[in-house]
Amino acid sequence: MKAAVLKKLTTPLAVEQIADPEIGTGEVIVDVAAAPVLPYAGEVFDGTRQDPIELPIVPGCGAIGRVRAFGPDATHLTIGDWVFCDPTVRSRDDARMPDITLQGWSARGEGGLRLQRHYHDGAFAERIRVPTENAIRIGEIAPQDAAAWCAVNTMLVPYGGWLAANLEAGEIALVSGATGNFGSAAVAVALAMGARCVIAPGRNAQALDDLARHFGDRVRTVALTGDEAQDRQRMMQASPDAIDCVMDILPPSVSTKTVRAAAMAVRPYGRVVLMGGVGMLGGDDLALPYPWIMRNDITVRGKWMYPPEAVTRIAGLVHAGLLRLDHFDTTVFALDNVNDAVTHAAANGGPFRMTVLVP
Template identity: 65%
Template sequence: MKAAVLKSFGSPLVIENAPEPVLGTGEVIVDVVATRVLSYMNEVFDGTRNYALDLPIIPGPGGIGRVRAIGPDATKLGVGDWVFCDPTVRSRDDAVAPDIALQGLTAAGPGGMRLQRHFRHGSFAEQMRLPTENVKPLGAITSEDATQWCALGTLLVPYGGFLAANLRPGETVLVSGATGNFGSAAVSVALAMGAACVVTPGRNETILADLVRRFGPRVKPVKLTGHEDDDREAMKRAAPSPIDCVLDIMPPSVSPTVVRAAVMTVRPYGRVALMGGVGMAGGAGLELPYPWIMRNCISIHGVWMYPPDAASRLIALVRAGLLRLEEYEATAFDLDHANEAVEHAVANGGPFKLTVIRP
């Protein structure tokens, strides 16, 4: 099969013939039809992000495809079914604290690296092998639809944060990082889950205005000034009621003071989900006042990715018409132009932009 292979950090992907995956028990092989390219994939490939990857590897986290072959433990899937390939692979021998690898992207700890050595290769290829539980039925779609459905991979991340924060219909939410790729996805997901209002702080007034244009008056934009106390009060004033839940999904480049300003808008007994990159590139971490957390009974939840059933639940939101994949503007490349796709993703990584490879 044809695949794009990363052989060394800092080198371009090599397009070549690779061995087809071999089916094992508890596994499914999928013909990849479309797969998204992360806007920071170049930083993974050149080593800047220091992701744990045992090279050479076929990269690509998740994708949309059709079932090619199933193992004996699959009782609902059938050959030819349209599916979402969930890249969050979990070890099966510890349900309480499983090791995790993001197939085709990175792994966490020694256990995650062991997972990666088996479920090694991702979706920048004509075929990929996944654990049975990571193959999520989509229902009937067309080959053309597959490009748009790649947005699931972006939307799933903030959805996992809101599930962890137990977001309830009718609540007021603040998304820290609302003008970014994942942050704008968080706005659409929160509204689809029934949030009464989403406060969207940011510096880019054009993007803030676009969020209001897309989603209407339930979005409350706030132009940030960089002054922590002033910004915190502005965010509180923008909310029509006390802020029940804050989701932070800021990138590593952002100052922790910006994140702290947003986090500390939450009401007493409120919930905070941390999914961003504060401190990952070095520098100060997020410092929050102990007395404020304790006396206000604030729940702070660190979240990496999402629970195993999240993809199926998110697909149901799309099927119900509550979450619109049509918000995304997609640009597609074939596998021979995978390196060009990576460059395009870097230059076009804003809100509701999608770069896709169609093997």
């Protein structure tokens, strides 16, 4: 089969013929119809992000495709089923504390690297092998819509955050990092889940205007000034009522002051979920006042990715028309042009912009 291979950091991906993946018990082979190219893919491939990754590798984080073959443990899949290839692979030998790897992307800890050595190659290929539980049916879709369905890959991340925050219909949510790729998706997902209103702070005026244009009065945008106290006050004033939960999904380059300004805008008894990358490249750690957390009964938790059942649930939101894929402006590249796709993704990684490979 044809695949894009990363052989060495800082070098372009090589498109070449490699062996087809071989199926084993507990695995599924999927014909890749479309695979998203993340905006920061170039930073992974050149080593800037320092993600744990063993080379050579066929990269690619998630895909939409059709089942080609499955093992004897599959009881519901059929050949030709449309599935989302969930890149979040969990070890099966400790349900309480599973090791995790992002297939074709990165690993977490030594256990994650061991897992990655088996589920090594990702979706920048004509076919991919995934664990049975990671080939998740999304229902019947038109083949020409496969690229648009790659938006699920982006929206699943903040969806996992909102599930962790126990966001309920009628509540008010705040997205710290609302003008970014995942942050803008977090706004869309919160509204689809029934949020009364989403507070969307950011520095990019055009991106804030786009959010308001997409979603109307249910989104209240806030232009950040860089002054922590002032920004917190502006967020709270923009909300029609007390803010029930805050999700931070800011990138590594942002100051912890921006995170704290948003987190401490939450109401007493509120919830804060941390999903971003702040601090991963150095800098100050996030400091939240002990008395504020304790006396206001604040719940603060971290969340990485999403639970397995989230894929089925978010597909339901899409099929119901509550979560619209047409918010995304999608640019499609052939697999032969994978390096152009990586460059395009980096330059067009803002709200509701998506770069997709179609093998």
